[in-house]
Amino acid sequence: MNESTVMTGTKSVALRGDRFSLFLDKAKIQARVDEIGAAISQEYEGKVPILIGVLNGSFMFIADLMRAIHIPCEIDFWKLSSYGAEKVSSGRVHELKKIDADLEGRHIIIVEDIVDTGLSMQYILERMREHEPASIKVVTLLHKPEATRVGVKLDYIGFRIPHLFVIGYGLDYGQQGRNLPEIYILDNPPEV
Numbered sequence: 001m002n003e004s005t006v007m008t009g010t011k012s013v014a015l016r017g018d019r020f021s022l023f024l025d026k027a028k029i030q031a032r033v034d035e036i037g038a039a040i041s042q043e044y045e046g047k048v049p050i051l052i053g054v055l056n057g058s059f060m061f062i063a064d065l066m067r068a069i070h071i072p073c074e075i076d077f078w079k080l081s082s083y084g085a086e087k088v089s090s091g092r093v094h095e096l097k098k099i100d101a102d103l104e105g106r107h108i109i110i111v112e113d114i115v116d117t118g119l120s121m122q123y124i125l126e127r128m129r130e131h132e133p134a135s136i137k138v139v140t141l142l143h144k145p146e147a148t149r150v151g152v153k154l155d156y157i158g159f160r161i162p163h164l165f166v167i168g169y170g171l172d173y174g175q176q177g178r179n180l181p182e183i184y185i186l187d188n189p190p191e192v
């Protein structure tokens, strides 16, 4: 039995000295991803949208979401960084990988793992508009409404969650925990 077999599917996991409890299991996540995929398929019928995955956190979600979309669609990735190895958002955004596709006149669907302060999404939307696309919509698997400091329109939200740090299903803590198929929430949040 290897380490990841021990970690996955259990009610709690330890990562980098912190303990996290199971919050959303595989079935709940998949059911919601399927609903969002169906809604997107209906909304974009007759169009060929391009999904823009915000790396690294969205890689697992976007893979499942794309399989749940039943119309022709394309994919590209954009790599941003804001958290480093911290559990509290710094609010700083850096671009690490540019988008290769020509987005002019396209129907863009931005796919994020989580919207926390909203600063990353605000930056993403501003930069996306520069490409002069036909339309831009936002899909985020998770949203922390209590943490959000800027007004950004989120068109599809998987789950609204408390203002607590989460890992798994692509979301990391210092680059670890992304391989967990479920989403886990921090047990003892730091005092602020």
Ligand code: IMP
Residues within 6 Å of the ligand: 054, 057, 082, 083, 089, 091, 112, 113, 114, 115, 116, 117, 118, 119, 120, 121, 164, 165, 166, 167, 171, 172, 173
């Ligand atoms: P924002 O700019 O504060 O909204 O943060 C967005 C980015 O921070 C997300 O794309 C994630 O990469 C990261 N992030 C925010 N909250 C969490 C969390 O609870 N766990 C892991 N990463 C997070």
